[in-house]
């Protein structure tokens with residue numbers, strides 16, 4: 280715990296609240312700053328903090344950049360030739376993982392609004408010569424893709440950051456093939472703390488999260504046929520409600 284506190288201090292997180300206030304609670308600026316500091320810390324700690332990320336499949340410098348505690352790909356029907364979209368891909372960790380399975384006939388696209396993370400993802404793609412992966416700067420709404428394009432869409436700990444959750448789910452559905460599948464791994468434990476009152480909650484404690492019931496209600500409104508929740512237990516955090524929402528069109 281002390282080690283984590285030290286990292287956070289070193290990354291400048293102790294004055295993060297003030298930083299956010301000085302920027303007039305601008306959500307996008309604060310979020311990008313949060314992930315700039317997060318990348319700095321991930322580089323420094325040199326270990327993968329995600330207990331569910333498959334170990335020794337990717338180069339360690341990629342594996343160590345996972346900024347989630349989940350692995351949505353593990354619930355997908357990914358296969359050779361699949362077209363995959365990862366929304367909120369961060370430094371591209373899950374995209375690189377997916378690229379191993381889809382092979383040369385498949386394609387993986389990662390999209391994320393934080394430029395510094397996309398820069399890192401592109402750097403790693405070039406360094407390890409991974410040709411079936413592409414990265415774009417952007418967010419979940421609107422998605423710059425044609426209708427019915429992807430077999431599988433994943434989001435790994437990024438959905439709670441999405442402000443208009445209904446609009447984003449409608450967008451995800453639009454670009455998904457009719458027989459496609461979406462897997463969203465996230466916290467589903469709403470803190471009910473608004474960004475303006477407690478900005479740091481949005482980033483440290485997934486303050487924008489919705490409950491499983493709320494999510495399923497939004498998915499219904501977005502027109503999804505099925506939406507099931509699989510909870511993932513964390514023995515050290517018994518109160519945490521985190522897991523996977525699996526959606527079909």
Ligand SMILES: C[S@@+](CC[C@H](N)C(=O)[O-])C[C@H]1O[C@@H](n2cnc3c(N)ncnc32)[C@H](O)[C@@H]1O
Pocket residue numbers: 310314344345346347366367368369370372373390391392393396417418419420434435436437440441442
């Ligand atoms: C906790 S990180 C997870 C990154 C990556 N999925 C991983 O597992 O390492 C959350 C990511 O969501 C991105 N994000 C924030 N708002 C978003 C939005 N509206 N649409 C898509 N991605 C978003 C952030 O830039 C950040 O990279």
